Amino acid sequence: MHELGIVFHIIRSVEQVAAENNLEKVSAVVLELGEVSGVVPDYLTDCWRWAAAKEELVSGSELKIETLPAVTHCDGCGRDYPTVAHGRTCPHCRSEKTWLLTGNEVSIKEIEAY
Amino acid sequence: MDQVRVIEVKQSVFADNDRRAAQLRRELKERGIFLLNLMSSPGAGKTTTLKRTAELLKDEIKIGVMEADIDSDVDARAMAEAGVRSIQLHTGGMCHLDADMTRQGLDELLTEGGVELAILENVGNLVCPAEFDTGAVKNAAILSVPEGDDKPLKYPLMFQVCDVVLINKIDVAPYFDFDLERCTEYIRMRNPDAKVIPICAKTGEGVEEWANWLRGQVRGWRSFS
Numbered sequence: 001m002h003e004l005g006i007v008f009h010i011i012r013s014v015e016q017v018a019a020e021n022n023l024e025k026v027s028a029v030v031l032e033l034g035e036v037s038g039v040v041p042d043y044l045t046d047c048w049r050w051a052a053a054k055e056e057l058v059s060g061s062e063l064k065i066e067t068l069p070a071v072t073h074c075d076g077c078g079r080d081y082p083t084v085a086h087g088r089t090c091p092h093c094r095s096e097k098t099w100l101l102t103g104n105e106v107s108i109k110e111i112e113a114y
Numbered sequence: 115m116d117q118v119r120v121i122e123v124k125q126s127v128f129a130d131n132d133r134r135a136a137q138l139r140r141e142l143k144e145r146g147i148f149l150l151n152l153m154s155s156p157g158a159g160k161t162t163t164l165k166r167t168a169e170l171l172k173d174e175i176k177i178g179v180m181e182a183d184i185d186s187d188v189d190a191r192a193m194a195e196a197g198v199r200s201i202q203l204h205t206g207g208m209c210h211l212d213a214d215m216t217r218q219g220l221d222e223l224l225t226e227g228g229v230e231l232a233i234l235e236n237v238g239n240l241v242c243p244a245e246f247d248t249g250a251v252k253n254a255a256i257l258s259v260p261e262g263d264d265k266p267l268k269y270p271l272m273f274q275v276c277d278v279v280l281i282n283k284i285d286v287a288p289y290f291d292f293d294l295e296r297c298t299e300y301i302r303m304r305n306p307d308a309k310v311i312p313i314c315a316k317t318g319e320g321v322e323e324w325a326n327w328l329r330g331q332v333r334g335w336r337s338f339s
Contacts, residue, residue: 002242005208009127016130021121031127038241038271088267096303108123 003043006106007051011058013108018057023113028062030110034103035070035084070103131246135213138220138249142232147224148332149216149232151250153272156238158258159282161189162315163324164233165196170325171231172198175332178229180219182211182237189235199226210242213249231332240269251335252277259283259290263297266304273304280324284312 014029033039048063070083076095085091088098126132142149154160161181168177179200181189184207193200203219205211211219216234223232234250236243255276257265260283266273273279279301281294298310309327313320 002209002245005210005212005242005246006127009131009212013123013125013127013130017121017123021119023119023121027118038245088270106127108125108127110123111121112118113121114118 003039004047004051006039007044007047010048010063010108011051011055014058014111015055017108017111018113021113023057023111026058026061026111026113028064028112029058029108030064030066030112032066032068032105032107032109034068034105036100036103037106038104039106041065041067066109068102068105071101072098072103073101074098128245128247131212131214134217135247135249138213138217139251142249142251143335146336147229147232148252148335149220149234149248149250150328150331151216151234151236151243151248151253152256153236153240153243153253153276154238154256154258155240155261158238158256158261159315160235160238160256161192163256163280163282163313163321164193164198164235166315166318166321167325167328168193168196168198170322171329175231175329176228177231177233178223178226179233179235180216180223181235182215182219184208184237199223199229205237209237209239210246211236211248212246216248216250230336231328240265240272244269244272244275252331254278254280256280256282257297259287259292262290263292263294264300266297266300270304273301273308276305276308278309278311278324278327280320281310281312282315284319285314285317 045063052058071080072083073080074090074095075097077093079092081091083103090098152160177198179193179198180203182203187202190200190202201223253276255272301308311324
């Protein structure tokens with residue numbers, strides 16, 4: 001549901017990078033998306049197609065999505081575990097004192113342009 | 115055709131919005147304006163709570179409200195009837211407001227000078243508004259009893275970003291198996307610093323404690339600007 005707003009922010013960031021690097025036409029944007037970022041990749045690419053078509057700089061460009069795994073750290077036993085499989089409760093010691101190490105990223109990794 | 119260049123960016127999509135939000139906060143500080151971002155699900159009681167709050171504060175603090183919705187102006191009219199300056203923002207289908215949209219709304223709200231407390235009533239939604247920093251000084255969320263005491267577990271980000279959580283419709287708690295203590299514990303699990311205030315916007319129960327908190331925040335912000 002928030003994917004369209006995120007796409008507008010990606011386009012704005014790409015426009016800034018393009019201006020700084022004298023890019024005329026972007027052919028692809030590579031996005032790193034954490035497994036628990038709450039962003040749905042399919043919706044995001046649909047929104048991208050719709051919104052990118054309206055901007056000369058990015059029209060027709062591809063949004064490539066690289067998924068980053070979510071890992072949670074447990075303060076109870078000090079171990080890390082995969083977030084998607086176990087959620088917020090540590091599978092080793094059942095502690096709830098856990099926090100996300102990685103997995104909520106929504107970042108632009110690189111831009112392919114000419 | 116020219117060769118393709120790869121530009122390494124490595125930047126969060128939210129970084130640009132975060133910068134704009136921080137800039138907006140700095141400007142608000144200089145002008146002595148406190149901005150509150152109020153979030154909740156649809157129907158949790160944002161507008162009713164604001165009307166009650168305004169009754170308690172409007173004689174001492176000049177309040178302006180921005181009502182953000184996908185469509186209609188019923189909320190802005192309700193606030194105007196309560197005697198509070200209000201404007202309606204339409205998000206054009208978007209489920210949240212970002213820092214730029216908030217700034218545009220503020221520009222309109224502040225055309226009439228003197229506003230000390232600007233309140234953004236965000237789009238009713240527990241997910242997306244939490245992801246975008248609006249530039250507000252403080253974030254507040256309303257969770258209403260019929261929604262269930264497990265919501266802080268299901269929508270953790272909303273409760274992580276909030277400075278205060280109002281538990282509204284507390285008068286009907288006995289009918290909904292809503293456990294206030296358990297709910298508070300779930301909120302604290304995600305955000306140990308969050309202030310939790312049970313209220314009933316309809317009867318006014320607890321609203322004074324909330325209004326006192328807000329008054330203190332506004333005064334603190336303005337006294338150092």
